[in-house]
Amino acid sequence: MDVQKAAELTVSALTLKEKTLAKDLLYSEQYHKDTLSAWIRAPVLNLKQALEKTRTGANQAGFKARFFNVFCDVLEIDPGTEVLPEKAGEKSVPYEINLYARRLDYTPTSGSAVHVRFEKDCEIFFWTSKLPGDFAITFDGQGLQRQKYAPKIEGENFGVILRLEQPSAGISSEPLLPPDEAMNNINYLNLIDDSGKLRSKAYLNDDLPRLLQFQLLVAQTHTTLNRGLAVGLLNYVVAATADPRAAAIHFKATAMLSSLLVDSSIVAAPSVNIYASEQILKSRLTAALAFEQAFRDFSLEASNRKVQTQTAVDLLRKSQDAIQTYAFIKDIRQREYDNAVVANAKAQKTFQANQANLSKLGANFQAGVEEWKEAEKEKAAKEVLKGLVMVGLAIGATIATGGAAAATIPAAGAAVVNTASKIATLIAKLKQIYEKIKEIYEKIKPVIEKLQEVVKTITEVIATLRKFDGATTGTKTLKLSADSSDVFNATAEWRRFDITIREMEDSLREYKIRGKEEYFHDLKILVPNGECFILTQANLVKTGDELATVLIQSEAERRSESRLSSTALSVATDLDVLDVLVRAMFDRVLTIRSLVYLDFLTYSSAQEYHTLSKGPVVTLSPVKPVVDYLEDIVKLQSAVVSFGSQVLVQQRSFTLNTLAGFADASKLAEAITDGQALSVAVRPGLELFQDFGRIRLSRARCFLDGAKLSSTAGPQKESLPLRIELHTESQFFDLPLEKRVQPELGPVIPRVFLGASRKVLFEYSPSDNSTACDGWYGQERDYTKFTPLTNWAVKITGGGYGTLSVADLDLSGLKGLRLEFLCDFSLR
Incomplete structure (x- = not known):
């Protein structure tokens, strides 16, 4: 897109008077x-x-x-x-x-x-x-x-x-x-003294700050319209503002740039009452509308200085009301960012533990390959199998360490012998799979390295902003490679890795090799854990971007309040003060609009998840007038009401029997006895869910099917329940309501969402399966329901006061885990 057209599109949303003021960001010509x-x-x-x-x-x-x-x-x-x-x-x-x-x-x-x-x-x-x-x-x-x-x-x-x-x-x-002298007047309100007078007119020569603010505004407007242009603009702004005086612009640009460099397909599912969106949004818009009307009145009285002095006081008061009204957004974004940090840390810890265990199992599997090789007398097969183990471990190590522990993967060197033999056919098949995995690894490695750098940058930005005092030096500049305009999408390659690993396991199914089952069990767990880790990093960056915007704006408004208040009475006698006040109020108009934008972004994302619509039903922009959002409120509420009147929602219990990835029930029993964490991936491709769409979880239960009270447990324990914690990851899936046009192509493509990870407590008596504490989730309408289609961690936490421990159980008859999900659903 031509930059001139992008600039025109950016200001097109402004009112006529505002466009005149916006030209100050775009054009200037001065002589001294x-x-x-x-x-x-x-x-x-x-x-x-x-x-x-x-x-x-x-x-x-x-x-x-x-x-x-x-x-x-x-x-x-x-x-x-x-x-x-x-x-x-x-x-x-x-x-x-x-x-x-x-x-x-x-x-x-x-x-x-x-x-x-x-x-x-x-x-x-x-x-x-x-x-x-x-x-x-x-x-x-x-x-x-x-x-x-x-x-x-x-x-x-x-x-x-x-x-x-x-x-x-x-x-x-x-x-x-990076420019120093040209940034002298970036904080033009500092030129106002305590009496409300200007120390100098140096603000007239703030061309570079104005250019950078214009580039930032165009980038913000084009984050979805033209991501490449936005990244290019932000690259320049980040590099140009690596100066202490430009810290606020630098932090904001760095946060926005970080957000643009992660997977763009991520849809957040905030927990809000979507049914009350009309009342909530409209009540908050009242203060913002009053301020914008006051700003228009102030601008219209340019020819009457006395009236303008009176309206200036009213304008400042209403701008403060609007800022205070949206102050809650700071707390919301703080909470969402903190949740994202916790979710990312949890995903990283889970993934790294998985990777560490996989390394041990990989060594055992390689030893098993040696034994198998001796038995089969096929050296070529041994080389290929060991290579496959190496490449699987390398991919895990790359994601776990952000590329720091990345290994160099050798080329497959096994020669294919007598293709007529069964073993040689296996070797040829495994070589093909090996090359696929190697190709995926080479694509994932640079992406993961860059993503780790982006996550590090955004956490530095937030840490600095939380103690920002206006004189803080800039954070480390985010340096990007030549192809940085490409948006990273490592998850697609990660899913290819999943498919290829399963293909590899199928090829080895009939061969008895020591350590094979355990290795593939952990390798398959690595796939959802790795994808979740990648997506939680991306979500951390996005929430960090939104939090950075709020922190910067709230701090800027706090610091400027006293100076602006002192200018109000000087407007009638000082044209220069009037010029500064108009500029400051126009900047505040844009600030409040960006806060309104963030508020609506939350409810727009919630509506998209609620109705499973393909994209938002409203067009959001950080520069469009607040009055335009009144129409957006109607559109959002209409979409919710329309969905409720057209889609029949029923309730059903889904039961899933699983061995949690273990080869048999005895291996599962051993894991429970050893206190291992159990992981169950409830995937959207399961046949159990294929006739249904928009599946929303109300209650979760987990039974140890076939477990009973041990004969050594005393009679006083017969009435005690077994306590189980059920944890979900922040990444989850849902199935769309429409059927696939061509059923022969397989199941429908699921939607991917991110929200806060959740934990629910479930207690039941193994003797009669009676429930002591049911796994209900939240307050229906006040609490957004997520789906059961996610990775579940099952943790038996009993043994304390009034509960059974694992030692109190007889697991000899264990058949597996039985998960029960009570869900809302709609037929496709």
Whole structure:
């Protein structure tokens, strides 16, 4: 998308007066005779035209400009463009040209983008984090013939200075750190003193902060419309704001960028009362609407200073009311982020424990392969099988350590012997599977490494913001690889790994190899655990982005409150104060709109989960007027009501008998006796659920089928219950309501959601299966129901006061676990 069009689309949602104010973010042109300086700013500028325009403007202001400051998102350079000193009579006027641009657009002619003449004291500053690989200039001056030079920007630098200090030595270049001086006026409210007067008008020259705020706003508007553009904009903003004074913008851009670099298909399922969305959202909009109306009234009274002074006081009061109304969002986002951190830590711990156990089982399986090889006398089969064990372990280690423990996977070297033999056919099949797994591993490894870096960055941002004092130094800049505009989607490859592992197990089913069953049991558990770990990382980043937005805005409003209040009475006598107040109030309009946006995002996500709609029913934007959200309230509530009137919801009990991945009931009994954690993956592909859609859990139970009270247990224990904790992961699935158009293609594709992990207590008596404590979930409408289609952890926690312990059980007749789920459902 063209940046100019993106800018126009961003401001199109604003009202007529607001569009005029928004132009301050987009366009500016200023001249200062005392310093011989010129400034020009726009979303897109042409280098030749910008220099001509500023020189003409300076001449009209009565001076020859020496210092040119060009601010834009995209700088266009026409073929044949020349940068030459301006003449003042017979003499050349030295220049210093500062070019701030995210991207340079040009067509190289004769291998050069632009020709520059460096007379004495002439300099060009390229303020950008990256120059195109083929970027080069030609230059001459001070007696030198035309030469070619290709400037480079390396490492953590943010630009390069080009000058010709000693012609005999040729052009010299000097790296630039992120802008410092240009950030002087980023906090323009600091220019207001305690009496409400301006110390100086330096805020007029805050072109770089205004450019960065514009880029941030366009990126926020285009996160779903054009993810690549948003990532490109945020990359530049993050790099440009690695300066203590720009910490607030830096943190916000870093959080947004982190969020864009994770799986975009994730849908959150917040726990809210979706049935009361109309009353809740409308009540909170009242204060925001009052503020926006006050801002419009204030803007309309520009010609009447007395009235404007009166409305300024009302405007400030209503803006404070609106900010306080949405203060609750900070607590909500804090809680959601903290839940995401806990869920991610739990998923990581589970996965790493799984991986550690898999390493031991893998060694045992390899020893079994050695024994099998001796029995079968097939060396080639041994090599392939050992390779398969290695690659499975390598994938797990990569995810568990974020790539730090990643191994190098060798090529499959086993030669296929006599294909007529049964063993040789197996070898050929296993080699194919091995190559598949190796390919998946090579795709997952770099993604996991980058995801770990993104998670680390967002946690640093939140930790810093929680103690933010306005003078905090910036966090570590998030550096991205050349292909960083691609959104990571490791989960698809992880699911391919699942399919391939099962194919591998099927190929070995008829072969008796020591350690095989145990190894594949843990390897299959690794698949859902790994996918959950990846998704909880992604959810942590997304919730961190939303929390960072709220923390930054709430801190900024708190710090500006006293200064803004002191300006209200100065409006009638000081035009400069009025200018600052209008700018500050417009910034606050955008702040409140972003808070309204986050509020609606919660209910829009809840509605999408509630109705299983394909995407939100409302179009959300952080810049659209609050009044437009009144219509969105109606749309959200209508979608909920319409769904309830069209979809028949019934209730059914689903029973699942399982060995929790163990080979037989005796192995399960051993695991229970040893106190091992039991994991049950209730997958959406199970035949049990295939006729149903929108399955929502109300109650969960778990019985040890066939277990009874031990004969050694005393009679006083006959009435005691067995206590079981049932834990769910934060990732879960649901089945859509529509049937597949082509049933022969298999089951319908499930939807993936993320929410808070949950735990429920269940107690029953093994003697008669009577229930002492049922596993009910929450308060129906006030508590969002999740689905049973997730990974369940079953933990027997009895043995304390009034409950049975595992030692009190006789597991000799154990048949398995029996899970019972009471659920709402709809027929497909």
